[in-house]
Amino acid sequence: MQRERAGEDEIRDATGRVIATNTRYTEKEVHWTEHDWYTMQGGVRVDDESFFRIAGDEKAVETYKAYHQDGASASTVGGVVTVIGLGLVAAGIAGYVLDPPKTDATFHTTGGGFRTLGALSMGLGGFTTVGGLIALFSGRSKAAATDKRLIDEPQRARAAARRYNDRIAPPVADTPPPPRAEVVAARDSVDARQYAQQLGGTVPADCRSYVVTSCGKTHGSKEEREMACGKLVSAARKASTTRSPVKACTALLHSVPN
Secondary structure, three states: OOOEEEEEEEEEEEOOOEEEEEEEEEEOOOOOOOOOOOOEEEOOOOOOHHHHHHHHHHHHHHHHHHHHHHHHHHHHHHHHHHHHHHHHHHHHHHHHHHHHOEEOOOOEEEOOOOHHHHHHHHHHHHHHHHHHHHHHHHHHHHHOOOOOOOOHHHHHHHHHHHHHHHHHHHOOOOOOOOOOHHHHHHHHHHHHHHHHHHHHHOHHHHHHHHHHHHHHOOOOOHHHHHHHHHHHHHHHHHHHOOOOHHHHHHHHHHHOOO
16 A cells, blocks of 8 residues: 545635645555566576576676675685684683782772773674674675575576577578579479470370470570470471371481480
8 A cells, every 4th residue: 555645625714814734645555566587497497696607698607706705705804803803802801800909908909900901802802703703604605605696687697598599509400402403304394294285185195205305304595495395396296197196206206316
């Protein structure tokens, strides 16, 4: 719920002059959506540091490395400070215990100066020890952190994932275009069938086969092939109109070179 200003009321006296105002508020229900993101490899969730290291984002890796090094340094300093603090506490205890005040028969107190210094040393050593321990353990935690989000940039993570996936993807073999001879043969075979269809069923099968085979062997431009195949069709039709079409086709097969 969120409190919002709903309006303001004016309070006036008998003459109509505003003498006070009253602000009205209302409670309004507010909705919002929070988005969280995390990194995965092979369907298994991994921590951000491992993800960037696997993906090869060197700058991100250096960021995490510096973070861990700062933690290790803080832990070392904390250990040294803790030792110093404990030393102050020990010195304070020694001064406090070894120099007690002495009172003579006249109730005059002498000595005990180190006792006061010992108390101060114990207090200072206590604070120093506490600070050193905090730095020691927080530094260790920082140095050993394995799931710390230092880079809250999902777009950067997606880009790193794409680069990694492209790098490990098997190469796609380029399919070369068919050789020119195959293309021409395929085109010529279509032309040959078209010319064979023009002969119809009145031409003997041998003549039709001859036309298809010979048209498929022609070379040159499209116009030149069409002209050569047209001549073959004309010769086959002429041969089929003779009294002996089979003999005429046989003679045609031997007279025109393959």
